[in-house]
Structure formats: structure tokens, C-alpha cells
Amino acid sequence: MVRVENLSKRxxxxxxxxxxxFEVPDGCVYGFVGPNGAGKTTTLKILATLLEPTSGxxxxxxxEVTTSPYAVRRKIGYxxxxxxVYDDLRVLEYLEFYAxxxxxxxxxxxxxxxxxxxxxxxxxKADAYVDTLSRGMKQRLCLARCLVHDPDLLxxxxxxxxxxxxxxxxxxxxxxxxxxxxxxxxxxxxxxxxLSEICTDIGIIHNGRLVYSGPVxxxxxxxxxxxxxxxxxxxxxxxxxxxxxxxxxxxxxxxxGDQLLQxxxxxxxxxxxRLVADxxxxxxxxxxxxxxxxxxxxxxxxLTAEVAGR
Amino acid sequence: MKIQLPQINWRALRNPMLVKELRSRTRxxxxxxxxxGYLALxxxxxxxxxxxxxxxxxxxxxxxxxxxxxxxxxxxxxxILINFVTPALTSNVINGERxxxxxxxLLSTPLPPAAIVLGKLFSSVSYILLLILASLPLYSIIFFFxxxxxxxxxxxxxxxxxxxxxxxxxxxxxSALVRKTQLSTVLTYGAVLFLNLGTVAIxxxxxxxxxxxxxVLLFHxxxxxxxxxxxAMLSVLAGTSGAIQVPLVGQIRQPIPAGLSHLVTPAWxxxxxxxxxxxxxxxxxxxxxxxxxxxxxxxxxxRRAKGEEQNVRTAV
Numbered sequence: 001m002v003r004v005e006n007l008s009k010r011x012x013x014x015x016x017x018x019x020x021x022f023e024v025p026d027g028c029v030y031g032f033v034g035p036n037g038a039g040k041t042t043t044l045k046i047l048a049t050l051l052e053p054t055s056g057x058x059x060x061x062x063x064e065v066t067t068s069p070y071a072v073r074r075k076i077g078y079x080x081x082x083x084x085v086y087d088d089l090r091v092l093e094y095l096e097f098y099a100x101x102x103x104x105x106x107x108x109x110x111x112x113x114x115x116x117x118x119x120x121x122x123x124x125k126a127d128a129y130v131d132t133l134s135r136g137m138k139q140r141l142c143l144a145r146c147l148v149h150d151p152d153l154l155x156x157x158x159x160x161x162x163x164x165x166x167x168x169x170x171x172x173x174x175x176x177x178x179x180x181x182x183x184x185x186x187x188x189x190x191x192x193x194x195l196s197e198i199c200t201d202i203g204i205i206h207n208g209r210l211v212y213s214g215p216v217x218x219x220x221x222x223x224x225x226x227x228x229x230x231x232x233x234x235x236x237x238x239x240x241x242x243x244x245x246x247x248x249x250x251x252x253x254x255x256x257g258d259q260l261l262q263x264x265x266x267x268x269x270x271x272x273x274r275l276v277a278d279x280x281x282x283x284x285x286x287x288x289x290x291x292x293x294x295x296x297x298x299x300x301x302x303l304t305a306e307v308a309g310r
Numbered sequence: 311m312k313i314q315l316p317q318i319n320w321r322a323l324r325n326p327m328l329v330k331e332l333r334s335r336t337r338x339x340x341x342x343x344x345x346x347g348y349l350a351l352x353x354x355x356x357x358x359x360x361x362x363x364x365x366x367x368x369x370x371x372x373x374x375x376x377x378x379x380x381x382x383x384x385x386x387x388x389x390i391l392i393n394f395v396t397p398a399l400t401s402n403v404i405n406g407e408r409x410x411x412x413x414x415x416l417l418s419t420p421l422p423p424a425a426i427v428l429g430k431l432f433s434s435v436s437y438i439l440l441l442i443l444a445s446l447p448l449y450s451i452i453f454f455f456x457x458x459x460x461x462x463x464x465x466x467x468x469x470x471x472x473x474x475x476x477x478x479x480x481x482x483x484x485s486a487l488v489r490k491t492q493l494s495t496v497l498t499y500g501a502v503l504f505l506n507l508g509t510v511a512i513x514x515x516x517x518x519x520x521x522x523x524x525x526v527l528l529f530h531x532x533x534x535x536x537x538x539x540x541x542a543m544l545s546v547l548a549g550t551s552g553a554i555q556v557p558l559v560g561q562i563r564q565p566i567p568a569g570l571s572h573l574v575t576p577a578w579x580x581x582x583x584x585x586x587x588x589x590x591x592x593x594x595x596x597x598x599x600x601x602x603x604x605x606x607x608x609x610x611x612x613r614r615a616k617g618e619e620q621n622v623r624t625a626v
Binding site for chain 2: 052064069074
């Protein structure tokens with residue numbers, strides 16, 4: 001759906017993007033992760049044809065963003081991080097304006113708008129003035145606006161920013177729904193716990209450089225250190241403690257209660273699998289073995305730290 | 311045989327920006343308030359002048375002269391009002407969208423920049439057109455006195471429109487050029503002030519110092535005179551004589567540089583031409599400024615990409 005090749009963007013002397021390349025497959029929910037100023041918004045704006053790259057190229061659904069911007073605009077629904085609304089319009093008029101901007105036949109508008117407002121849970125606000133809506137409602141209305149022409153790709157820049165916890169949860173639910181509908185979604189955020197629940201793929205960007213791009217599961221597998229394991233044993237845990245203390249890759253062993261161990265382990269998933277086999281081979285009865293932590297935040301911290309250390 | 315008439319695609323002609331702007335503009339209380347205030351001012355000027363005339367000359371002086379005078383006063387006053395209202399309607403249309411953070415949403419739609427710019431301009435101009443149309447009944451009273459032909463009146467209304475479009479185009483241009491709405495408003499009013507008063511000051515200086523010697527001429531009319539909207543409007547009423555008696559001011563005669571008296575073009579024709587060029591220039595630059603992807607660059611890239619494709623095909 002999206003292909004980006006060696007994209008760079010310079011503002012004066014500052015390179016906001018430096019040779020960024022990645023691909024977003026059809027139907028995936030792609031989380032674009034990075035700290036403030038990393039280049040997320042710049043990348044998304046280039047994909048939304050709102051900015052021209054200094055060099056490099058990008059395609060959306062086969063259309064190049066700088067040579068065929070109108071074709072790209074028909075394929076995307078873009079929601080910026082900060083946006084305003086026309087406060088002198090009613091909700092239905094707001095949707096009607098954007099629908100006519102996409103040249104949608106307004107004879108079927110009633111059903112279309114009803115469906116969209118039902119999706120974003122604003123059915124009862126159809127005749128309300130847009131400026132009377134809460135921030136969360138405006139975000140949801142903007143999402144409905146993005147969907148008015150049934151785009152193939154949704155580009156959402158920090159869609160949950162500035163929302164209260166309840167509105168965040170609602171927005172997350174909505175994004176999950178869009179994922180289920182088979183839409184390709186690129187969503188940027190620096191709140192990683194939110195993304196980990198809804199994304200199938202992620203791209204991690206730091207100081208204008210792409211550190212990682214690919215499936216979330218692969219990113220987790222790339223974690224090579226700082227992985228905590230929780231192991232529950234049947235019977236006395238002293239033999240297990242002694243075995244683990246001598247095992248290669250184990251940095252620390254902590255006991256929690258009578259039968260639970262927390263192990264700081266350096267190694268990928270294959271190494272974990274070997275550890276389980278070795279524990280069983282050593283005659284230690286295990287009732288459970290699981291990773292603690294190891295979420296997107298850890299992946300992000302590790303990968304960006306690696307880049308900073310280079 | 312059944313004749314198939316060509317089908318007009320009305321949907322394609324519909325400008326969503328224009329529809330939205332008209333809807334927004336006519337919805338607030340500003341709209342009826344401005345219309346009422348505008349008509350009240352115009353009617354007030356006409357009434358006061360007629361009252362003064364009757365007080366000085368008595369009812370026996372009823373005739374074309376008073377009609378022409380009131381008409382001229384109203385026409386001048388209407389032009390000033392149009393030049394005062396149009397910048398207020400147009401000088402913040404683009405940067406206002408930027409300030410409200412609605413511009414990116416707008417540009418991410420397939421709506422071309424030309425449709426955005428023209429929609430914004432024509433919604434403002436249609437507002438002005440409505441003010442002009444609403445003031446027509448006032449002018450119809452003037453016909454009761456006589457002294458003005460329908461032909462002159464029609465040209466005058468057209469001139470108002472062209473003037474409003476030109477001033478509106480300048481407002482839209484400044485609103486796309488600078489980020490701050492206050493600055494674009496100041497710049498637009500500055501430009502309008504220059505066209506209305508600055509040109510007069512320079513023209514007077516040129517007339518006094520060297521009797522138009524060395525002045526830039528446009529169709530044999532000094533430039534500073536040709537681009538002044540008030541003078542152009544008066545030249546409509548002056549007709550072929552080139553001279554007009556302006557109430558409260560006195561006679562104004564079209565300046566004719568020495569030796570060119572046989573080539574004189576009425577000033578309003580030159581002004582319309584200049585304003586037409588000004589409008590096209592302002593709108594073209596505005597459309598280029600608004601487009602996030604440089605259209606020239608886009609064409610060059612597209613051509614380059616086609617060339618590369620052809621090279622690959624040839625190689626295969």
C-alpha cells in the first residue's frame with residue numbers, strides 16, 4: 001500500500017528526515033513510533049501530499065506523492081495531530097462539505113453519513129454545531145470525515161493526543177474496528193502502550209532516521225537484553241535457583257514466595273526455549289514460564305539506545 | 311428524430327468551497343447587520359444631500375442636476391464602502407484557515423488549490439454583489455430625477471464588480487502570502503488606500519511639477535490616474551466629454567498629455583484592463599502559493615519519470 005524510498009526532508013540546515021525507507025503492506029495497522037521531533041509528522045505529511053520531500057520518493061497505492069498528488073489524495077484519509085473545525089457548520093454539513101470535496105454523489109449522503117456517525121458514535125449529534133462538541137467528539141468526527149470517501153489508507157497523526165482516558169479508550173476501540181474492516185492504517189504516537197494493542201507492524205524513527213520497520217512480533221524478537229522471565233516450579237526452588245545462577249545468559253535470579261522465580265535473562269526467544277528444555281532436562285519441574293515486560297516501550301528504548309550509542 | 315442535447319454535469323461545476331463559504335457567511339448575525347448598515351448609510355448620504363439641496367435651492371430646482379449629483383455622491387460612497395468591506399471579507403481567507411488549523415485537512419482532499427482560492431474569492435464577491443443589488447432600489451429613485459442613462463448605470467455596476475474582484479483578489483493574495491491575519495489585513499487596506507488616495511497624491515504632484523511630462527502612460531492616460539478607481543468611476547459618468555462636475559469638489563477633467571488629445575481612451579476602460587490583469591496575476595500567484603506541491607516541479611518530475619520509463623522500455 002505504501003512504499004517509501006530514501007525519503008529526506010531538510011528545513012534550513014536541519015535534516016528532519018534522513019534517508020528513510022519502509023513499506024506498509026495492505027491491510028496492516030502500522031504504528032509509527034518516535035519521540036517528539038523525530039520526523040513522524042514530516043513523514044506523514046509527505047505521504048498526505050502536504051509537504052514536498054527534499055529528496056527520495058514515496059508511493060501510496062502505486063501513485064507517487066509528488067507527481068500524482070490528486071490520485072494519492074483520493075486514496076487516503078488524513079487526520080493531523082492538531083486540527084480545527086469549521087465551527088459555524090453543523091455535524092452533517094461538515095461531513096457534506098468534505099463529501100463534496102471528494103466529489104461523492106450527495107444523493108446517497110443520508111445513508112453514508114448515518115453509517116459514519118454510527119461508526120464513530122455521534123449519531124445523536126448530527127444536527128449539533130461542530131463547535132459545541134467535546135475534544136474527543138471532534139476527534140471522532142474528524143475520523144468520520146477521513147472515512148467519508150472510503151479510503152484505502154488512513155494516515156492518523158497522534159489521533160489520541162489531548163484526549164481524556166475515556167476518550168482514549170474509545171478512540172483505541174475505533175481504531176481496532178477500522179483494522180478489522182481491513183483498512184490499512186498508519187498511526188503515529190509516542191504513547192507506545194496504546195499502539196502495542198492495535199498495531200500489526202511498527203516503524204521506529206529517531207532523529208529523522210528509521211531504526212526499525214516490520215512486524216511487531218519481529219521487533220520483540222530482536223530484543224536481546226533486559227528480558228525478565230517468571231518461572232514457577234513444582235516443589236523446592238533451591239535446585240532451580242542454583243541451576244539458573246550458573247546458566248549462561250542469566251544475570252540475576254530473584255525468588256518471589258516459595259515457588260516463583262524472577263530471572264533477568266539475556267537472550268532471544270530461541271535461547272529462552274533452550275533454557276526451558278535445559279531446566280526440564282535437569283529434572284526441575286516447571287509449572288509456568290513466561291516473559292515479564294518486553295513490550296513496545298522496551299523495544300523502542302533498546303533500539304533507539306543502540307542508535308544513540310553508534 | 312430526437313435531438314440529444316449535451317448533458318451538463320452540474321456536480322462538476324459545483325464548488326464545495328463556495329457553497330460552504332456562502333452557507334457560513336449568511337448564517338451569522340453579521341450578514342443582516344452589515345446589509346442593513348450598508349443600505350442605511352447609502353440612503354442617509356442621499357437624503358442628507360437632497361435635504362441640503364432643497365434647503366438651498368428650493369423645490370423649484372427639481373431636475374436632472376440634483377438627480378445626477380445624488381447619483382454621483384451615492385456612486386462614490388458605494389465605491390468607498392465596497393473598497394472598505396471587500397478587504398475585510400477576503401484578507402484573512404487563507405491564513406485564517408491556517409490559524410484555525412483547518413487548512414491541512416482541506417489540502418489533503420482532492421479539491422484543487424484553484425477551486426479553494428476561487429471559492430473563497432467568489433463567496434466574498436457574491437456578498438458584495440448582494441450589497442450592490444440590494445442598493446439598486448436606492449438608485450432607481452435617482453432615475454425619477456433623470457440625468458443618468460441605463461447604459462451608464464450598467465457600466466457602473468460592472469465596474470463595481472470588477473473593482474470588488476480586483477480588491478478581493480489582492481486580499482486573497484495577501485492572505486496566502488503572510489501567515490498573520492492582522493498583517494494581511496493591514497497590507498490589503500494599504501494597497502486599497504494606495505489605489506484610492508496614494509494615486510491621487512502622486513497624480514497631483516506629477517500634474518503640478520511637470521504637467522505629466524515623463525509620467526508613465528497607459529493607453530495615453532497617466533498610470534496613476536488610470537488605476538484610481540474613483541476617477542475611473544467618474545469617467546463612466548463623464549461620458550465622451552472627459553469632464554465631469556463632481557458635487558462638493560468641482561469640475562474634474564481627464565488629464566490629457568500634450569499632443570495626445572486625439573488618442574484619449576476613457577479612463578475606466580484602461581482601469582478595467584489594469585484591474586483584470588491585476589486580478590489574474592494575484593490569483594495565479596495565490597494558487598501557486600497555496601499548492602503544497604509546486605505544480606511546476608510536479609510537471610518536471612512527471613516528465614522525468616516518463617523519460618525514465620521510456621528509457622527502461624527501450625532497454626528491454
